[in-house]
Amino acid sequence: MDSALIPDGAKRCSFPVFAIGIAAVGAVLLWGVFAMFLIWFKGLNQTNMNDYYGFALWIWADLAVIAIGGGAFFTGLLKYIFGIDELKNIINFAVIIGFICYSSALLILAIDIGQPLRGWFIFWHANVHSMLTEVAFCLSCYFAVLVIEFIPNILENKQLIKIPFLRHVNHNMHGIMAVFAATGAFLSFFHQGSLGGVTGVLYGRPFGVREGLLVWPWTFFLYTFSAAAYGPTFTILVTKAVEKITGKKLVKDNVIRLLAKIAGWMILVYIVAKIIDTIYWANVTAPQLGFTLNDFYGHGFYRIWILYAEIIIGGILPALILIFKRSRENSTLLVLALILAVFGVCLNRWVMVLQVMAVPVMSFDQWAHYFPSWQEIATTILPVAYGIILISLTYRYLPVFPQEQELYPETIAAAKAEAEAKVQEEDAKKA
Amino acid sequence: MFPFSFEWVWDAAHIIFFGGLWYALSILGMGMTYVIFKSLYDVIWGKESEGH
Numbered sequence: 001m002d003s004a005l006i007p008d009g010a011k012r013c014s015f016p017v018f019a020i021g022i023a024a025v026g027a028v029l030l031w032g033v034f035a036m037f038l039i040w041f042k043g044l045n046q047t048n049m050n051d052y053y054g055f056a057l058w059i060w061a062d063l064a065v066i067a068i069g070g071g072a073f074f075t076g077l078l079k080y081i082f083g084i085d086e087l088k089n090i091i092n093f094a095v096i097i098g099f100i101c102y103s104s105a106l107l108i109l110a111i112d113i114g115q116p117l118r119g120w121f122i123f124w125h126a127n128v129h130s131m132l133t134e135v136a137f138c139l140s141c142y143f144a145v146l147v148i149e150f151i152p153n154i155l156e157n158k159q160l161i162k163i164p165f166l167r168h169v170n171h172n173m174h175g176i177m178a179v180f181a182a183t184g185a186f187l188s189f190f191h192q193g194s195l196g197g198v199t200g201v202l203y204g205r206p207f208g209v210r211e212g213l214l215v216w217p218w219t220f221f222l223y224t225f226s227a228a229a230y231g232p233t234f235t236i237l238v239t240k241a242v243e244k245i246t247g248k249k250l251v252k253d254n255v256i257r258l259l260a261k262i263a264g265w266m267i268l269v270y271i272v273a274k275i276i277d278t279i280y281w282a283n284v285t286a287p288q289l290g291f292t293l294n295d296f297y298g299h300g301f302y303r304i305w306i307l308y309a310e311i312i313i314g315g316i317l318p319a320l321i322l323i324f325k326r327s328r329e330n331s332t333l334l335v336l337a338l339i340l341a342v343f344g345v346c347l348n349r350w351v352m353v354l355q356v357m358a359v360p361v362m363s364f365d366q367w368a369h370y371f372p373s374w375q376e377i378a379t380t381i382l383p384v385a386y387g388i389i390l391i392s393l394t395y396r397y398l399p400v401f402p403q404e405q406e407l408y409p410e411t412i413a414a415a416k417a418e419a420e421a422k423v424q425e426e427d428a429k430k431a
Numbered sequence: 432m433f434p435f436s437f438e439w440v441w442d443a444a445h446i447i448f449f450g451g452l453w454y455a456l457s458i459l460g461m462g463m464t465y466v467i468f469k470s471l472y473d474v475i476w477g478k479e480s481e482g483h
Contacts, residue, residue, distance in 0.1 A: 123452075124432050128444035137448065141455040148459065168470035168478075176462055183458050190451075 007158055007399040011248075011411050018396060025388045032382025035375040036111055044114045046375040052368035053357050058112045061380045063195055063349040065101040065108075066139075067223070068342060070231025072098020072146060073181075073188035077228075078262065080181035089255045092400050093242075094235045095149045100390055102143045104383030109139075111379050131194040131201065138191030145184040149177070156399050189224050196223025199352045206289040207296050208356040210281060218277050219352070225273065229266035230345035232259050233318070237338040242395060248408070250401040257328055260337075264322025267341060271315035278307070296359050299367040306351060314344015 001015040012018070039046045049056045075094040079087040110116040122136045155161060155170035193216065199208035200217025210217040236256055243250050282293045297304040321327045321337035328334060358368050372380070394400050405411070432439060432449060439445060472478075 124436070125438065126432055126448060128448045133448060137452045138455075141452065141459070144456075144459055148463065165470055165474050168473040169466055172466045172469045172473070176465065179458065179462055183455060187455060 002397075005157065005159060005397045007156075007397075009405045009408075009411050009414075010399070011408070012396050018392070022389060022392060025385050025392075029382060029385035029389065032378045032385060035378035036382065038375055039111055039114070039379065040116065046373060048371060048373045048376065050370070053354075053370045055353050055357060056370060057354075057372040057376045057380055058108045060350050060353045061383070062105045062108045062112070063353060064346045065104050065383065066192065066195065067227045067345045067349055068231060068234035069098045069101025069105070070188065070192065070227030071233075071235035072101075072149070072231070073142070073184045074228040074231050075235065075259070076149070076181040077185040080178040081185065084258070086255050086258055089401070089403050090235065090239065090251050090259060092153050092398075092402070093239055093251075094232075095146065095153065096391065096394050096400065097235050097238055097387075099146045099150045100383070100387040102139070102146055104386065105139065106143060107383060107386075108379070131197045134194040135191050135198070138187045138194070142184055142187040142191060145180055145187065148173070148180050149184070152177075153394065153398055153400065157397055188227070192224040192227040193220040196220045196352075199356060202356065204361060205356050205359070206286055206291045206361070207359045208352060209285065209289070210277065211285055222270070222274060222277060225266070225270045226345055226348065229263060229270045230341050232263040233267075233322075233338045233341040236260055236263070237335070237342055238391070240335055240338065242391065246395070248404070250404050250407070252403050252407070253329075255403075256334075260322050260328055260334060263341070264319050264328065264337075267315060268319040268323060271311060271319055274315065275311060278311070296355075299358075300369075302355050302358060302367070306347070306355070310344055310347045310351065314340055314347055318344065 006012050035046075047056065071094045075087055075091055078084045079091050110119060113119060122133060123140075126133050126137075152170050152173045155166050155173075160166050161170065196219035197217055199205075200210040200212060200219035202208045208219070210219050212218045212220065236259055239251055239256070286293065286296070293304075296302075297307065318337040318341040321333050322341075327337075354370070357370070360367055399405075432445075434441075
């Protein structure tokens with residue numbers, strides 16, 4: 001039915017099977033959209049946010065998707081600026097994942113501000129003393145970069161590439177992609193950092209506050225570095241998931257292992273910096289503000305295990321698995337490391353958004369509890385469904401994985417034979 | 432916000448924040464303008480795309 005749009009030589013499931021899959025995920029998407037409209041029409045009273053939790057589940061999801069979407073800017077930096085050419089085989093998919101993550105982040109923000117029609121106020125009536133303004137500027141501009149980086153992928157579609165103008169646009173965009181990639185890396189550095197900087201300058205919240213360099217708290221640098229380190233692990237994890245679902249190998253092992261090795265070393269460097277930061281904060285920064293480590297980890301869900309889980313299970317362990325050749329080349333251990341890494345960075349963002357709000361600050365304060373409403377949960381799941389649908393569409397209709405045809409030469413031969421047979425059939429009809 | 436807006440103040444914060452924003456937008460805008468004009472030129476003069 002849609003075979004005219006499917007890349008040459010690529011084998012995909014039948015259209016009805018694809019449509020059923022999209023419909024199933026689309027139902028979840030619609031649930032999220034329903035909750036989104038409830039919030040837009042009825043207001044933020046649909047959430048369980050309160051005076052303690054001005055930042056809640058959405059902001060965690062926002063920070064988490066921005067961190068795991070960091071694979072796009074970092075892979076682009078490695079490919080276009082550092083010239084690691086092997087990564088051309090995964091850069092398309094990294095961009096798509098980045099696009100999904102950042103568009104989701106913007107969608108979540110559009111829901112979170114409660115008045116999306118006034119979203120442009122941040123550009124026109126900007127508070128130029130706020131790190132969040134810097135985040136808004138860089139996030140919007142970087143999303144524009146991702147759109148630009150995504151366009152050549154779309155133009156590679158079998159039908160679109162036949163149009164001369166679009167074919168030239170595609171070619172010329174590739175010619176200057178390094179400029180866009182460099183701009184993207186510059187923007188990412190600042191918005192990732194400023195997201196961390198927001199927690200670091202919360203002077204009224206000793207759990208989050210950090211010392212730093214000039215106007216930038218250490219969390220500024222930790223967030224940027226963690227996004228660059230952990231982002232590629234999510235790219236590889238989703239690639240592995242797509243390979244599992246489709247039952248096909250889509251990227252060669254040497255590419256995956258190279259990116260995994262780089263991510264492993266980056267995570268190791270990050271986690272060492274994180275440990276130093278934690279020790280200094282626990283022994284110097286917090287005591288200066290009248291707190292001990294036990295004050296932050298002594299209640300309900302928020303016990304000291306959460307710190308160990310973040311640093312050891314979500315940091316040291318995946319880093320060690322990824323840097324050693326033997327463990328990295330074991331597919332089970334590789335996937336385990338990727339899952340732990342994604343868990344680690346998401347837990348870090350959870351702690352820095354939600355635990356910051358939960359810890360009592362005044363002597364008469366209690367630990368603050370919060371559980372999201374169903375509307376918050378639905379709108380947080382919405383980007384997941386959207387991501388699955390977009391990945392499905394791009395995988396089906398665009399040549400996302402350049403090595404797919406190389407890995408399956410028999411499908412190319414079959415496609416060519418089929419095309420030749422069609423031509424012969426048409427010739428016979430004409431005769 | 433532009434320098435001719437009534438809220439604008441000529442201080443370091445405005446110059447750095449908005450300077451950075453316009454700088455980034457200018458690069459993206461000029462890049463895409465170049466791509467579109469170069470593609471139109473290539474189509475009009477019948478230049479064959481060499482792939483990438």
